Amino acid sequence: xxxxxxxxxxxxxxxxxxxxxxxxxxxxxxxxxxxxxxxxxxxxxxxxxxxxxxxxxxxxxxxxxxxxxxxxxxxxxxxxxxxxxxxxxxxxxxxxxxxxxxxxxxxxxxxxxxxxxxxxxxxxxxxxxxxxxxxxxxxxxxxxxxxxxxxxxxxxxxxxxxxxxxxxxxxxxxxxxxxxxxxxxxxxxxxxxxxxxxxxxxxxxxxxxxxxxxx
Numbered sequence: 001x002x003x004x005x006x007x008x009x010x011x012x013x014x015x016x017x018x019x020x021x022x023x024x025x026x027x028x029x030x031x032x033x034x035x036x037x038x039x040x041x042x043x044x045x046x047x048x049x050x051x052x053x054x055x056x057x058x059x060x061x062x063x064x065x066x067x068x069x070x071x072x073x074x075x076x077x078x079x080x081x082x083x084x085x086x087x088x089x090x091x092x093x094x095x096x097x098x099x100x101x102x103x104x105x106x107x108x109x110x111x112x113x114x115x116x117x118x119x120x121x122x123x124x125x126x127x128x129x130x131x132x133x134x135x136x137x138x139x140x141x142x143x144x145x146x147x148x149x150x151x152x153x154x155x156x157x158x159x160x161x162x163x164x165x166x167x168x169x170x171x172x173x174x175x176x177x178x179x180x181x182x183x184x185x186x187x188x189x190x191x192x193x194x195x196x197x198x199x200x201x202x203x204x205x206x207x208x209x210x211x212x213x214x215x
Contacts, residue, residue, distance in 0.1 A: 025058045030064035036169045040069035057088045061098070068105060077105035081118050100132055102141070112142035129135045134166050146173045164190045164197070171203060180211045 014114035028050065035043040060083050069074035097165035103118035119136040125134060133152045140149035153170040155197035156163055184207050191200050 007098075012178050025056065029062055031056040033065060036069035037075075040066055045072060046070050047125060057083060057086070057090050057094075071107050073109040074111070075094075077102045077109060077114070077118075080105065082119070092125055096114055096122050096129075096132075099125070103132075103140065104135060107135070107142065110142075112145040115139040116143075130159045130163075134163070134169070137166070137169055141173055144176070144179050149173050161189075162193055164194050164200075168200060168203060171207070175210060178210070178214070180214065182205060183207050184211070 008153035032043050032046055032050075035046065043062070043146045044066035047066050050059040051063060053059075060079060064076045064083065066081040066139060067073075067079065080098045080102035082163065084095045084102065091201040099118050103115045103122060106112070106115035108120060116136060116139045119132055119139060123136065137149040137156070139153035140146075140152065150170055150173050153173070154167050156166045157170070160166065167186045167190035171190070174180075174183035174186065185202060186202050187207055191197070191204070191210050195201060
């Protein structure tokens, strides 16, 4: 009886303490992320101090995002990918987010093959996410893997037929493949939604010039 009463007294205190720790860590992470925008070097130093007190996921995420803000993109991408695949008790949503951020960081740093690996892993966790698929398409196109990129973009546009970015990417891919009419069709669909988009106007000029030269 005494032991049962003692346990019932201790358990709520332990749960409250855990909740307080989690709340404090979330506040610390949010502070770190804000600081990366204005003082990334300070955010990085803060992350190192945090890591020295425990190699917890939020501390590692703070560190990765500070590195990204400092322009150390490859290091950031590697740490985000490691965080996503580590055996920490984090949610599927968090793992997906880290993989997507890693993939886009790899692509930004001109490592499209590494980006494809990270984004493919993200799609395994969230296969219906068309934004992730569009990001992977961009990585495929960076490697001139036109067919793989177009396949991803086809899936995106089946779900989101008015996605201007996806239409423009597919148009560029078809232009590279000399599929000029398909490229023109996508470009014109995109311009219906954003007729003043400068990038689309440039794309239109490129396609019309390619058609002219081919005739």
